[in-house]
Amino acid sequence: MRQDRIERLAVSIVEFCRFLRIHGLPGDMRRTVTALEAAKAVDVADQQSFAFALQTSLCSTMEEWVQFPRLFQEFWGESQPGPRSASDEHRGPSKNDGRSREDGSSVVLGQASENAPLSDTKGRAVYGASAQQRLKKVDFSEVPYDDLAVLEELSLRLLRRMSLRLSRRLTISNVVDRIDLRRSIRRSISRGGEPIVLAYTSKKPKKRRLVIFLDISGSMNFYSLFLVRFAYALQEHFRRVNTFLFSTDVVEISDLLRTRSLPEALRGLSQRAAGWSGGTKIGESLRQFNRFYGKKLLSRDTVLIILSDGWDTGEPELLAAEMRVARRYAERVLWLNPLLGLKDYQPITRGMAAALPYVDVFAPAHNLESLLALERHF
Amino acid sequence: MPVLPTRPDDEPLDEHVNASDALADPDALVRGFERWGYIADRSLATAVYLSTKLRKPLLIEGHAGLGKTEVAKVLASILGTQLIRLQCYEGLDVSSSVYEWNYQKQLLAIKIQERTEQTIEEKERHIFSREFLLERPLLKSMLAQDASPVLLIDEIDRADEAFEAFLLELLSDYQISIPEMGTIHARHIPYVILTSNRTRELGDALKRRCLYHWIDYPSFEKEMRIVRARLPDIEEELSGQVVQFVQAVRQLDLAKPPGVAETLDFSQGVMALRSHRLDMDVISETIGCVAKSMEDAVKVKAAGMEKLLPQIP
DSSP states (O other): OHHHHHHHHHHHHHHHHHHHHHTTOOOOHHHHHHHHHHHHHSOTTSHHHHHHHHHHHHOOSHHHHHHHHHHHHHHHTTSOSOOOOSTTTOOHHHHHTTGGGOSTTHHHHHHHHHHHHHHHHTGGGGOSHHHHHHHHHSOGGGOOGGGHHHHHHHHHHHHHHHHHHHHHHHHOOOOOOEEOHHHHHHHHHTTTTOOOSOOEEOOOOOOOEEEEEEEOSGGGHHHHHHHHHHHHHHHHHOSSEEEEEESSSEEEOHHHHTSSOHHHHHHHHHHHOOOTTOOOOHHHHHHHHIIIIIHHHOOTTEEEEEEOOOOOOSOHHHHHHHHHHHHHHSSEEEEEEGGGGSTTOOOOSHHHHHHGGGOSEEEEOSSHHHHHGGGGGO | OOOOOOOOTTOOOOHHHHHHHHTSSHHHHHHHHHHTTOOOOHHHHHHHHHHHHHTOOEEEEESTTSSHHHHHHHHHHHHTOOEEEEEOOTTOOHHHHTEEEOHHHHHHHHHHHTTSOOOHHHHHHHHTSGGGEEEOHHHHHHHOSSSOOEEEEETGGGSOHHHHHHHHHHHHHOEEEETTTEEEEOSSOOEEEEEEOOSSOOOHHHHHHSEEEEEOOOOHHHHHHHHHHHOTTSOHHHHHHHHHHHHHHHHSOOSSOOOHHHHHHHHHHHHHTTOSSOOHHHHHHHHHHHOOSHHHHHHHHHHHHHHHOTTOO
16 A cells, blocks of 8 residues: 555656656656655655755756746645646647747748758859859848858858867967976886976866857848858857847847757747847847846856847947946957948947947958958957 | 854763754754754755755755855764865866875985885885875865765856866766776765855756755845844844845845845944944945945945835834
């Protein structure tokens, strides 16, 4: 009888972990096992102890910790811990999540899937050095539709090469830091203890962290697509890249860009990010970013890259204040503005003017060449 | 944080009986913590209890100054065991966390051995023996002789990812290999407590191995109990005002909201000024205890008495 009860409880705990997974908590195998062990160690008749035991074994961030009591309540209810089933209760939300957000974002989706096969059939024909040169200089907003696929493939290749070169450059260093006593003494033994050959250590060069903050509002329509690819190419070769999209809200897409194929990443993207082609509130978005991610991501080895045209419908004071915060924590702030490619562009929009004092590098980002030129700023 | 009050003399307790009793169940741990002046809620006690029972590391996260580090110190006191602390920082490496050879001594030994008939192998064995080994915290926790120590790995988020990966290996096998000596297994598996201020996200692999506890700002009642436990001399009325004030300050949008450590500092500051109640003058004199930057201080002052201490005329 007792054995039976314990078994039923174990089944319920496993069900509960599945329930947590549905709601975005990890609930993986290892944590499930820990939860089972924990339940065995406490008095399960006492619901509070039981809840705390599961909480400490199944959560591992503050967000999960805060969410847990509600989820626990929802699953176990007022009753004593007993068998429940998770699978039949929560089918609704996870299913229609994707549907509800298909506004402007489907633009990206459509192009991604159409272009993938195109680049195979049409792309090859134009591959000459001259065509590449031409495409490198063409403004993204003026790309004729036929060239789009070629440009895309070219850009991915070039950007990939650039990020590869960057990561190589960062690992080569001949600067001698200090003597490695351990190795020196080791070597000296065969010479009777006379340290003739010294061994040195040098600091391992640390790769910089990149944080990319990409504007996807309406005014950036022509560019945001390419810039997402730019972010994707960078992410492929830098281990520490975090990418955020913003228009009026901020959403992190680093995990999406880490998927193997670009079309797949873009498909996920169109479901995740709301507000494609919407209005812009750079200041507000940056405030959200600083609040929720800033402390974690920005540090003395971080380069913050903001990709935006600076058209801001929010308060310029807010933007300036938030830029100051970001500038203080990051090592360097790059603002890449596609409009800078226009001949007579002046950064006089209110937002841009407010942000400019806190920007270390203000550079164009309207064509491939300008993106490749960024290499020296990293 | 102020120094922990020592246990009152009129409570003589046999250490060993005490240790196993204190770990009997979460409630016993709550009482154990309280005896050492630490007000722990059931949730924390359950986490610590499970960590000792399942022998899993406990990761405690929370804002600065909420007593994360104290948990390990108090646990060591309750168990009557040694506390071994490793403070993490950027660039922390194996030689300052695990072990290092005593190079000066090795050099001297080589010189002394010069005229002897020993072979090179013998010499090498000699200078790489335990005698020349400097034990750093992690190795020390493996070598503890008579009982499991409490190993506190403080502010793990400050160490870099490479060290985190190394730690992962250590925490799963509790063994360390030293190339010159071989592998060392832990005699007594330490109780491991890790703390983090969340300045960076920890790797999932590490988090998966740990139990987790999040320490939030305490409620008014709990903070009152903490203040009374730590500062028995404070007047009832003043402590109420101080806690109420700090709780209100936490609601402001500060860059560094005050933790419990700040509450205690602030209380001591006010007591040192021999004030019996809070008013704006006392607050401006002691504002440095609560607000830790110029901007924050300005914000606190701007909020004004009326908002922060509404019950005082």
